[in-house]
Amino acid sequence: xxxxxxxxxxxxxxxxxxxxxxxxxxxxxxxxxxxxxxxxxxxxxxxxxxxxxxxxxxxxxxxxxxxxxxxxxxxxxxxxxxxxxxxxxxxxxxxxxxxxxxxxxxxxxxxxxxxxxxxxxxxxxxxxxxxxxxxxxxxxxxxxxxxxxxxxxxxxxxxxxxxxxxxxxxxxxxxxxxxxxxxxxxxxxxxxxxxxxxxxxxxxxxxxxxxxxxxxxxxxxxxxxxxxxxxxxxxxxxxxxxxxxxxxxxxxxxxxxxxxxxxxxxxxxxxxxxxxxxxxxxxxxxxxxxxxxxxxxxxxxxxxxxxxxxxxxxxxxxxxxxxxxxxxxxxxxxxxxxxxxxxxxxxxxxxxxxxxxxxxxxxxxxxxxxxxxxxxxxxxxxxxxxxxxxxxxxxxxxxxxxxxxxxxxxxxxxxxxxxxxxxxxxxxxxxxx
Amino acid sequence: xxxxxxxxxxxxxxxxxxxxxxxxxxxxxxxxxxxxxxxxxxxxxxxxxxxxxxxxxxxxxxxxxxxxxxxxxxxxxxxxxxxxxxxxxxxxxxxxxxxxxxxxxxxxxxxxxxxxxxxxxxxxxxxxxxxxxxxxxxxxxxxxxxxxxxxxxxxxxxxxxxxxxxxxxxxxxxxxxxxxxxxxxxxxxxxxxxxxxxxxxxxxxxxxxxxxxxxxxxxxxxxxxxxxxxxxxxxxxxxxxxxxxxxxxxxxxxxxxxxxxxxxxxxxxxxxxxxxxxxxxxxxxxxxxxxxxxxxxxxxxxxxxxxxxxxxxxxxxxxxxxxxxxxxxxxxxxxxxxxxxxxxxxxxxxxxxxxxxxxxxxxxxxxxxxxxxxxxxxxxxxxxxxxxxxxxxxxxxxxxxxxxxxxxxxxxxxxxxxxxxxxxxxxxxxxxx
Numbered sequence: 001x002x003x004x005x006x007x008x009x010x011x012x013x014x015x016x017x018x019x020x021x022x023x024x025x026x027x028x029x030x031x032x033x034x035x036x037x038x039x040x041x042x043x044x045x046x047x048x049x050x051x052x053x054x055x056x057x058x059x060x061x062x063x064x065x066x067x068x069x070x071x072x073x074x075x076x077x078x079x080x081x082x083x084x085x086x087x088x089x090x091x092x093x094x095x096x097x098x099x100x101x102x103x104x105x106x107x108x109x110x111x112x113x114x115x116x117x118x119x120x121x122x123x124x125x126x127x128x129x130x131x132x133x134x135x136x137x138x139x140x141x142x143x144x145x146x147x148x149x150x151x152x153x154x155x156x157x158x159x160x161x162x163x164x165x166x167x168x169x170x171x172x173x174x175x176x177x178x179x180x181x182x183x184x185x186x187x188x189x190x191x192x193x194x195x196x197x198x199x200x201x202x203x204x205x206x207x208x209x210x211x212x213x214x215x216x217x218x219x220x221x222x223x224x225x226x227x228x229x230x231x232x233x234x235x236x237x238x239x240x241x242x243x244x245x246x247x248x249x250x251x252x253x254x255x256x257x258x259x260x261x262x263x264x265x266x267x268x269x270x271x272x273x274x275x276x277x278x279x280x281x282x283x284x285x286x287x288x289x290x291x292x293x294x295x296x297x298x299x300x301x302x303x304x305x306x307x308x309x310x311x312x313x314x315x316x317x318x319x320x321x322x323x324x325x326x327x328x329x330x331x332x333x334x335x336x337x338x339x340x341x342x343x344x345x346x347x348x349x350x351x352x353x354x355x356x357x358x359x360x361x362x363x364x365x366x367x368x369x370x371x372x373x374x375x376x377x378x379x380x381x382x383x384x385x386x387x388x389x390x391x392x393x394x395x396x397x398x399x400x401x402x403x404x405x406x407x408x409x410x411x412x413x414x415x416x417x418x419x420x421x422x423x424x425x426x427x428x429x430x431x432x433x
Numbered sequence: 434x435x436x437x438x439x440x441x442x443x444x445x446x447x448x449x450x451x452x453x454x455x456x457x458x459x460x461x462x463x464x465x466x467x468x469x470x471x472x473x474x475x476x477x478x479x480x481x482x483x484x485x486x487x488x489x490x491x492x493x494x495x496x497x498x499x500x501x502x503x504x505x506x507x508x509x510x511x512x513x514x515x516x517x518x519x520x521x522x523x524x525x526x527x528x529x530x531x532x533x534x535x536x537x538x539x540x541x542x543x544x545x546x547x548x549x550x551x552x553x554x555x556x557x558x559x560x561x562x563x564x565x566x567x568x569x570x571x572x573x574x575x576x577x578x579x580x581x582x583x584x585x586x587x588x589x590x591x592x593x594x595x596x597x598x599x600x601x602x603x604x605x606x607x608x609x610x611x612x613x614x615x616x617x618x619x620x621x622x623x624x625x626x627x628x629x630x631x632x633x634x635x636x637x638x639x640x641x642x643x644x645x646x647x648x649x650x651x652x653x654x655x656x657x658x659x660x661x662x663x664x665x666x667x668x669x670x671x672x673x674x675x676x677x678x679x680x681x682x683x684x685x686x687x688x689x690x691x692x693x694x695x696x697x698x699x700x701x702x703x704x705x706x707x708x709x710x711x712x713x714x715x716x717x718x719x720x721x722x723x724x725x726x727x728x729x730x731x732x733x734x735x736x737x738x739x740x741x742x743x744x745x746x747x748x749x750x751x752x753x754x755x756x757x758x759x760x761x762x763x764x765x766x767x768x769x770x771x772x773x774x775x776x777x778x779x780x781x782x783x784x785x786x787x788x789x790x791x792x793x794x795x796x797x798x799x800x801x802x803x804x805x806x807x808x809x810x811x812x813x814x815x816x817x818x819x820x821x822x823x824x825x826x827x828x829x830x831x832x833x834x835x836x837x838x839x840x841x842x843x844x845x846x847x848x849x850x851x852x853x854x855x856x857x858x859x860x861x862x863x864x865x866x
Contacts (some may be wrong), residue, residue, distance in 0.1 A: 022582060022724050029584060033649045033761055093639030130579075136725035138579025146563075146580060147573025148467060149455060149745035218467045227845035274731060277710060292742035298707060299725060309725035312582035323755050328466050345581050 001033055005319040006043040006073040009080060010065075010090055014045070014145040015104050015131065016080035017235040018304030019311045020056070025311070036319045041073045044090075060154055069093050071180045076315055079103040090111060091295055094289040097126070100324075104131035110205035114331040126324040128314035133206045134159050134283045136306030137299040138313065144325070150289025152214040155253040156432065158204045161189045161281035162197035163229050163249040167237070167266075168279045171246060188325045199228035199393055200264040203251045210285070211253035211262050216329045219253070223341045225263035232266055236427045239382050239399050240268050240350055245431065246276040252432065259340030268431040270352050272412040297313050348377070348431040349402040349410050354389030355423030357396045364422050365398065372413040389424055399421070401431065435468055438752040441505040442513060443498075443523055445484055448477070448537045448564065449513035450745045451487070451737030456585070459745070462520030469752045474506045477523075498523050502530050506713035509748055512536040521545060528552040528560070531812045533757075534748040537564035537740055543654050547764040559757040561747035566639045567592050567716045569739030570732040571746065576646045577758070584646040584720030588686040589865065591637045592859040594683040594714035594734040595623045595630035596662050599698075600670070604679060608668045622714055632661035633697040636684045639785045643718070644686035644695050649762045652686070656774045658696035665699055671816050672832050673701050673783055678864065679709040685865065699784050701864040779865040782835040782843055786858030787822030790829045797855050798831065805846040810834040822857055832854070834864065 007023070009016050021048060023244060029129055031037050042060050045051040051061045060369045067091075068077070077094035081087040088108050091101050096119055101404055103109065108116075109129045118128045134157070136172045141371055143152070158164050162184055171182040181198065184190035196202050208221040245268035254261040266302050269276050274296050278284040300306035304392030330336055355361045362379065378401040386394040403411070414425045440456070442449050456473055466469050475493050479482040484494045495501060501510070502523075510527040512534060514520040521541050524534050529552055532705045536542065541549075543563045553560045576585070591597050595617055602613040605832070613632065629635050641654040651753050662682050670680045678701035685702045687694040702709050711717040716734030721727055733739035744832035763769055788794045795812060802809055819827040835843070849857045 019726075026582065026584070030582075031505055033583060033671070035761055136580075136722075137728055138575050141574065142571050145750055146574045146746060147569075147742065148749050149459065149463075149742050151459070192633055219455055264752065272710075274710065277705075277707065289569075289742060290744070291451075291738040293733050293736075293739055295730070297728070297730055303726075305724040309722060310583050313579060317578055320758070321754060321756055323753070325753070328468055351841045380826030383698060 002031060002037050002059060003039045003222065003319060005075050006039050006041040007076045007078055007315060008044065008068045008071065008074040009040060009078045009081070010044045010068070010087070011081035012043055012045045012079060012260045014304045015307045015311065018308035019078055019080060022305065022308040022312050023174060025229060029194045029425070030316065031076055031252070032325070034316050035327050036316060038315060038319065042066050042071055044070045057324040060296035065083050065093065067089050069099070075103060076100045076318055078311060079105055080311070083112060084108050087231065090209070091116060092119060095123060095125050098123045098125055098320050100126040100276070102128045102311055104311055105129070106202070106205040106209065106230060107133040110208045114333055115332050116279045117326055123231050126179065126318050128318055129209070130314045131307050133209055135287060135299065135301040135303065136296050137285065137310040137312065139210065139282060139285050139297055142297060143210070147287065147292055147295070150291045151368060152287055152289050153255055153286060154273060155211060155214055157285040158195055158248050158253045158278050158283050159251050159276060159285065159301060160203045160249060161283055162194065164278065164283065165189045165281045166198070167229060167247055167249065170232070170234050170237050171241065172292050174234055174238060177230060177232055185308050198230050200226045200249065203249065203264045204356060207251040207262055207264055211260070212329070214253060215255045215260055217260070217339050218329060218335050219260060219331055220333065220335055223262060225265065227265035229266050233427060236350070236352055236429060239352065239397070240429070242382055243378065243380065243401065244270065244271050245350070246271055247429070250275070250432065254282060256342070257282065259342045261342040261345045263345065266429055268390060268429055295391070315320060344406050344408045345405055346404045348404050350403065350429045351414070352419060352427040353400070354387065354395035355398050355424045356385065364420060365400070365417065368416045368420065369402065369413050371401070372409050372416065374405045374409055374413055377403055389426060391424060395423060397426070417423050435464060436752060437470050438507045438508050438708065439472050440476040440511055440748060441477065441501045441507040442473060442511045443477045443501070443520070443567070444512070444514035445478050445487070446472050446513060447737045448744065451741035452511055452513060453743050455738065455741040459492050463749065467749050467753060469749060469750065473788055474505055477501050485550050486783060486844065492741050502526050502532070507532060507865050509533045509535060509751055511540055511744060511748065513744070516543050517544060518544055520540050523547060525552060525827045528556060528558050531556045531558055533559040533704040533751050535744055535751065536621050537744055538562070538695040538828060539565040539642065543641045545768055550764050554759055557757065558650045559751050561751055562642070562745070563747045564609045564740050564743035567718060568732065568734040568736065569742040570716060570718065570730045570734065571743070572643065572718050572730055573577060573646065575730060576643070580720065580725055580728070583724045585720055586688055587721040588644060588647055588718060590640070591708060591711050591716050592645070592684050592718065592719040592734060593630055593636045593683050594716055595627065596623045596709065597716065598834055599631070599845045600662060600680055600716045603665070603667050604674065607671060610663060610665055615618055623670065624674045624807055633659045633682065636682060636697045638697055640686060640697055644693070647764070648669060648687060648693055650693070650772050651762060651768065652693060653768055656695060656768060658698065659775070660698035661678045662699050665733045667782070669785055672785065672830070673862070675815055676811065676813065676832070676834065678702065678783065679706050680718065680862070681708060683708070683865065689775070692775045692776040698779065699861055699862055702718060703866060733755055770775045777839050777841050779837045779839055781837050781866060783862045783864050784833045784835065784847070784858060785860040786833070786850060786856045787820065787828035787859050788831050790819065794855050797853060798833070798850065801853065802833070802835065802846050805842050807838045807842055807846055808836045810836055822859060824857060828856060830859070
């Protein structure tokens with residue numbers, strides 16, 4: 001017998017619209033292949049007239065959330081409003097009423113999953129949020145049901161499409177950041193105020209969610225180091241490229257004997273690394289498990305239909321599985337007391353200096369790194385051309401790749417170079433091998 | 434409350450051994466993270482002495498299948514024997530007894546899933562086989578629970594590690610097939626009789642399973658076109674490379690308005706395609722869904738622990754989900770009557786000719802392709818050097834890349850060239866863009 005399931009969609013923006021389209025176009029297909037008949041019983045919008053102009057039937061369009069929550073035909077509430085204002089109130093109301101929730105809202109899940117889950121447990125509802133991370137790529141399903149036999153030791157992801165588009169443009173065309181951003185805005189990949197994407201907040205929320213699931217303990221976003229791409233210089237991307245590295249905004253989570261380490265920052269990866277060839281608005285997550293070894297998931301991290309794919313897959317999952325699973329870790333706002341977080345983390349570095357073109361400079365620089373306990377992989381004067389450094393002096397660029405060192409040590413080395421009188425640090429970018 | 438689950442492992446080879454290791458080493462970890470206590474209650478082996486020398490407790494080692502099936506502490510039977518002899522009998526016996534089965538056996542699932550599923554349905558057991566395809570990569574879980582909101586339109590996979598290792602070696606080192614095979618055998622990547630891998634049977638079984646799940650209809654292995662890599666010449670890999678293509682053994686499934694198309698054969702892909710950089714024994718599956726667009730899963734397709742990761746993930750899934758789902762398509766030995774299969778499929782081609790070095794040759798060749806309705810992307814005389822062709826004549830190689838055409842047309846064009854007197858076809862390899 002076919003199972004009948006009614007859903008409500010809150011919001012009719014990009015993701016809400018894509019979800020409505022996917023559910024209605026595939027209704028018969030899901031009846032045949034999933035043995036479930038999913039009907040859209042209500043769509044919550046601000047402007048009913050506009051929704052009806054988009055072709056939605058009058059009977060399902062509403063601007064009254066109370067009506068949606070009270071509707072006995074609605075089994076599952078899909079939240080695609082975003083943010084942590086009304087969206088959160090509506091989700092809480094739905095859960096309290098015993099309705100399972102599917103959401104694409106990373107900020108809400110990152111900041112309030114503990115609060116939502118508490119209510120869901122009480123009323124026996126499910127809470128699904130595959131669409132909150134990496135669009136259509138089923139990374140959450142994979143963590144929960146695909147690689148759960150593993151201790152996940154490490155995760156490295158390109159999980160923000162806007163920044164990956166900008167960095168790809170800068171890499172392939174030598175564009176400067178400001179121009180690549182403008183281009184991304186024109187194409188709709190970046191918002192008018194791009195802060196959330198380019199400064200790494202979007203990736204931060206996603207990394208908090210994914211690393212909490214991967215490491216089975218709460219990784220609050222406040223414990224994650226964050227650095228955006230807005231200060232990146234096209235020159236450094238080009239120099240890195242000439243040494244065999246590609247620049248990406250990586251979200252990195254590691255679970256080591258020292259503790260949990262979570263960080264979002266621009267990172268050079270070797271050209272041969274599978275993440276190096278993830279271009280444009282594509283996303284990918286690279287995982288290392290203690291049994292499976294390295295695996296990678298790749299796909300579109302945003303967009304109406306890719307995100308709708310994740311939303312609707314969650315809806316079908318909720319409709320066809322009677323068990324509801326909650327986080328097995330203590331899902332709180334804060335981390336468990338017993339968990340240590342690494343802040344002085346280890347990383348290799350790309351460092352660009354502007355130095356005086358004099359004999360002995362190289363020896364002085366190498367000496368400073370050596371004294372700080374940092375060994376070097378390569379020191380390269382990529383061009384002989386003098387360039388204006390940030391003090392307005394004509395100097396030559398000197399690029400250094402270090403072995404793994406700590407934040408602490410690299411900070412000391414850079415301060416010593418800046419104080420040495422022979423040159424200044426122009427850029428320092430982390431490297432993962 | 435923690436759920437207690439007893440398992441039996443049939444066979445203690447590579448996968449069985451890896452599974453035993455993974456289950457015992459992670460027992461406490463699964464208690465904490467999955468709320469399930471999995472104990473190995475029995476291990477079926479041929480030689481009890483040998484198993485005990487490997488450190489297995491005497492109490493769980495047995496050579497008596499009846500004992501295993503009758504053991505009331507065994508809830509889940511893990512089959513890692515392989516083949517369709519004893520393995521199938523044991524699995525049927527377990528299912529009849531009401532025990533859920535987890536298996537890594539691609540040949541058995543490919544050929545007999547309909548028979549096994551019939552029994553499983555009758556006794557209400559689950560049948561899980563993630564480990565049968567692409568090792569630790571959770572491709573089956575993804576098809577069932579990750580992209581099920583999509584109509585999967587296309588699937589292209591590197592799903593055999595042995596052939597990918599051999600082709601990588603031939604590509605990167607210019608090695609000939611025979612030498613690369615020997616190397617793979619030395620490293621344990623290829624068996625003494627490599628037929629099953631190099632002639633594409635292994636990939637064929639996996640493609641039958643994966644495309645049946647993806648397209649929601651039985652795709653019997655007998656409907657799949659198969660061509661192996663044993664006839665591939667290092668020269669063609671090098672010529673293809675110089676034109677920007679990488680050679681892979683691809684398993685391809687397409688679901689089009691013309692019908693279902695499934696094939697395993699050596700295939701050139703453009704260097705920029707994500708599958709082109711999947712090297713050595715790594716595997717990957719590239720999917721196209723109507724909502725999600727392109728996604729790719731990448732990881733180790735074989736090996737003790739990667740495969741054990743898939744086996745144990747299935748065990749945990751079975752232990753923590755009370756619903757059992759069966760194929761929603763009619764799972765029979767044969768395809769459904771209403772489904773059409775495409776045999777004269779469309780493909781672009783790389784063709785290498787040995788031609789006489791005379792004026793007018795190019796015009797004649799182009800003319801033949803034109804008359805057969807095949808348009809050309811490129812005609813290139815990669816080297817001026819005369820080479821012995823397969824008739825022992827000194828001729829120059831001429832490489833042609835065609836646009837998409839049919840099997841039928843390309844066959845006619847090649848026959849006409851061979852009959853023309855100006856040269857002979859030396860190689861013809863399909864191209865996917």
